[in-house]
Amino acid sequence: MSTPNTHTPDSTTRKEASAKRKTKVLIVDDEPAIREVLEMILQEWGYDVRLAADGAEAKQLVESYDPEIVISDVVMPQLSGLDLLRCLKAGNPSRPVILVTAHASIDLAVESMKQGAQDFITKPMDYPKLRAILKAAESDIQTRQTSRKLTSQLERGSGFGEFVGTSAPMREVYDLIVSLSSTDASVLITGESGTGKELAARTIHRLSKRADGPFIPVNSSAIPETLIESEVFGHEKGAFTGAVVTRPGCFELANGGTLFLDEIGEMPLPLQPKLLRVLEDGKVRRLGGKQEFEFDVRVLAATNQEPRQAIQEGRLREDLYYRLTVFTVHLPPMRDRKEDIPLLAQHFIGEFNKKHGTNVEALREDALEMLMAYSWPGNVREFRNVMERALILSKGEWIETFHLPPYLRNPGAESSSKIVLPLGITAAEAERELILKTLEKTGHNKAEAARQLGLDVKTIRNKLKTYKIED
Incomplete structure (x- = not known):
């Protein structure tokens, strides 16, 4: 004979709630009736509750019970709610404290918030508002715990060298960088702007046998066309108007180390065959000079373009491309590694807290959701700038949605x-x-x-x- 199911939906919900770990709340009030009513209501809401009749008893319970949230009356004998707030904040600055008073005043509210209260509520109690305040406090506790886990993960190492991220695409990049560091082969690093191509090149150099030698970066798109040949090959004094001194080129400067040719697809076409010849001969002659210099240089190149498309469009010589591309490392765009965003955000919060002397704890959940929803066309460079801006605008512990740029808050208008x-x-x-x-x-x-x-x-x-x- 089967036993009828006596579980109602409400009883099932209560059992599920009781199975979860309850948030610990300490209620401090010198009126017994207020304490008892609050205890009954908060227990009904699923909280683990302890009671204290005054500030002195509360201080003892804080030591033994270690509540996650404290709700305290302001006007009490001996130790007032504000005095208790100062004591609690001295012991654990991050513990949310909610102050309650029957004598509301703007000055008191301002002072309590200035001292670090989570919120302020007046008697007679607005219970829906109290519940919303408690939910917000629990959300802060959860966000802070997540933030500390991410910080701990970063301290243990969550990436590779200066790279931050543990996503599958980035782990593939790390493995390839390790493999390439033990060779002297040429490498072409591809990826959109802002993905970290120079950082990849520096990491390969730092892990290689050339680590003690120079690392010389040359950005082909940043140097005027009239000067780039002199920059790459060097020049003798008097080689051209303005050449008042002899200047070694980047191959000579990188001797014994690594030369990084960034944005190789932007290099002027007339210069490309000259560069190819130098790479093949292992010798370079300065502009206006007769002597050739031998060099021992590993060449790493990078482009934010699709190399084969650049070849088809006549902007990159095919023979130079093959000379530079013994191996290829492709850095994924941010939109393909969004699982790294929480870790990257916490990394930049730590970096910019040190830089600007701030104490931001973390992103609010809805702010993080905005960052996760955006496509990041400028990749990590754009993300870094957004995080620094948000941290500077944030005056408290949290980065809120309104600290983010308008184009993130209203993506429809911008995208x-x-x-x-x-x-x-x-x-x-x-x-x-x-x-x-x-x-x-x-x-x-x-x-x-x-x-x-x-x-x-x-x-x-x-x-x-x-x-x-x-x-």
Whole structure:
């Protein structure tokens, strides 16, 4: 004979709630009736409750019971609620304390919040408001615990060298970097702007047998076309107007170490065959010079473009590409490693707390959700800038949604792929609007804007000069 199921939905819910660990709450009030009513209500809400009749008893219970949340009356004999608040904050600054009073005043509320109270509520008690305050306090406790777990994870090492992240795409990158560090082969590092290509190159160098030698980075897109040949090969005194002293090129400077050629796809075409010849011969001659210098250099190159597309479009020589690409390391964009965002956020909070002398604990859950929902076209570079901005704007322990940039809070307005142009606009004005809007969308990352628009970085720079906008 089967036994009828006597469990109601409410009783099942209560059993599930009791199975979870209950949040410990200490109630401090000199009125017995208030204590008992609060105890009954909070136990019904699923809290583990202890009672104290005054501040002195509360201090003893804090030692033995270690409550996670304290609800205290303000006006009590001997030790007032504000005095108790100061004592509790001295012992555990992060413990939420909620103050209650029958004599509400703005001055008292301001003073209690200044002393570190979680919130302030008046008698007669607004129980829905109290429950909301308790839920907010529990959320803070949970966020703080998560933050400390992430910080502990970072301290133990959650990445590789200066890289932060444990996602599968990044672990593949770390494994490849380790393998490449034991060889002297050329490597092409690919990835969108802001993914950390130079950091990858520096890590390969630091782990290699050349670690004690120089690491010389050269950004092909940042050097004017008229100067880049001199930068790469060096020049003798008097080789050209303005060459008042002899200057060694980057191959000589990197001798015994590593030369990093960043944005190789932006290197002027006339220079590419000369670079190829130097790489194949292992010798370099300065501009205006006759003597050739031998060098011992490992070359790492990087590009934010699709290399084969750059070859098809005639911007990168195929023979140079193959000379530089014995191995390829591809760095994933942020949108493909979103599981690393909480760890990266905590890493930057720690970094910028030290830099700016702040004490931000963590991101609020809804702020983290905003970061997780965004596509991050500027990748880690953009993410880092957003985190620094938010931390500076935050005046307390938490980064809130309103500390994030407007384009993150209202993604629909910013992520639209349409640019509306007024009637009668000229082609030049339309081009200007397109370039500036794309730069705005990419966080003023010129290399990424150039990639999205199918232009050279130099073209973007020249256009900005034409528009009289600071580069």
